[in-house]
Amino acid sequence: MTNDDWPTHTSFPKISGRLVDLRGLSIGDANDISRLMTYNISKSLWEVPYPYSLEHAQNFINSSRRDFESLKSVNFAILYKNNPEGDSSLVGIISLKNIDLDNKNANLGYWIGELYWGNGIASESVALVINHAFSILGLEEVYAFVYSENKASMRVLEKNGMTKKGEANEYSKKLGRYQNTTKFVIKRQ
Ligand SMILES: CC(C)(COP(=O)(O)OP(=O)(O)OC[C@H]1O[C@@H](n2cnc3c(N)ncnc32)[C@H](O)[C@@H]1OP(=O)(O)O)[C@@H](O)C(=O)NCCC(=O)NCCS
Known part of the structure; x- marks a missing residue:
């Protein structure tokens, strides 16, 4: 994909799976994001501060829009089709970050609200986004x-x-200690 055929913001992709729908973030998601971002989630993520305020979430959503338009990243809201709170509210986020169109690679990141762990939501979301990265991007x-x-x-x-x-030992400022980090890779078949 080149700059010329990258989807415009209005054509942000929507992806539907068996368990989840993936869509673009809107400012109305800020409340759910800040509510769901508990310490147990934040401690596993590099860039996410804790506590995670409404303002953090609003800034993230606004920067997500800019980053999509400038081809840097695609951040999807994850909706869970069996969500007792209604199937249109966000239960997590999955992202392709640092998209490099020259070297044709991107960094995958995701989190799911603790209430929803263990239902296969991350597994299906990762499958859908890897497929999107290879077949659409x-x-x-x-x-x-x-x-x-x-x-x-x-x-x-x-x-x-x-x-x-590969594995590296890196200092995490948030955790105040060194952490072993493993890199995972998948190449297009
Ligand atoms: C990691 C995370 C995304 C998983 O989300 P999820 O929707 O619960 O994941 P799924 O239900 O799709 O799958 C979890 C798998 O891990 C397994 N699992 C859970 N806890 C485990 C443990 N302690 N040891 C080994 N396997 C474990 C589950 O059994 C399941 O595998 P299975 O389908 O073979 O049974 C979620 O816990 C999370 O958001 N954590 C905090 C943020 C984070 O870690 N993000 C990723 C940063 S790289």
Whole structure:
């Protein structure tokens, strides 16, 4: 994909799976995002502060729009079709970040609200976004960084055909300690 055929903001992709729908973020999602972003989630993510205020969420949504228009990232709201709170409210976010159209790769990141863990939501969302990266965006490689203690996330990536590509020990300012981090990669078949 080149700059010329990148979808405009109005054509933000919508993706539907068996369990989830993925759509663009809107400012009305800010409340759900700040409410769902608990410490248990934030501690597994590099860039997400805790506590995560409504203003953090609004800034994230606004920067998501700009980053989509400038081809830097695609941040999807995850909706869960079996959500007892209604199937239009956001239960998590999945993103392709640092999209590099020259080297045809991107960094995958995601989180799911704690209430919804263990229902297969992350697994299906990752499958849908990897497919989008390869078949719609034309990327050749998707990679993800996971704290090595995050067994659930590693399982999600492995179930989706991603394989370990090295480990590093890095200092996390948020956690105040060194953390082993594993890189996972999948290439377009
Ligand atoms: C990691 C996370 C996204 C998983 O979301 P989820 O929707 O609950 O994931 P799924 O239900 O699709 O799958 C979880 C898998 O991990 C497994 N799992 C859960 N806890 C586990 C553990 N402690 N050890 C090993 N496997 C574990 C589950 O059994 C399941 O595998 P299965 O389908 O083979 O049974 C969610 O816990 C989360 O948002 N965590 C905080 C943020 C985060 O870690 N983001 C990823 C950063 S790289």
